[in-house]
Amino acid sequence: MNISEETFLVNLGVHVRQLREKKGLSQQGLADDCNINKSQIARLEVAKVNTGIKTLVKIANALDIEPKELLDFTLK
Template structure:
């Protein structure tokens, strides 16, 4: 399957938002737990930025999941 980087980043952002909401965590709380600005979480979820691995690991830790779970989503 061939998927564009943009499509992947969009799906990743949607998945992170879903995981965050499932845990009942606000963007602000997630940002505080990750020690990053709140607007950065919003920009990741809206696929406005291509975030780095370090930030993704922080997000996974804050959500109490394995980093690989961030990438476990259907490609649309």
């Protein structure tokens, strides 16, 4: 399967937002738990940033999930 980077980032952002909302967290709440700026979360959720592995691990820890779960989504 060959997908574009943009498609992957859009789907990742949607998935992060869904996981965050499922935990009842605002963007600011998640950012605080990750010790990163809210703008980083906002840009990730709308596919405006290609975030690093360290940030994904922080997000997974804040959401109390395994990092691989952040990448476990169906491409649309």
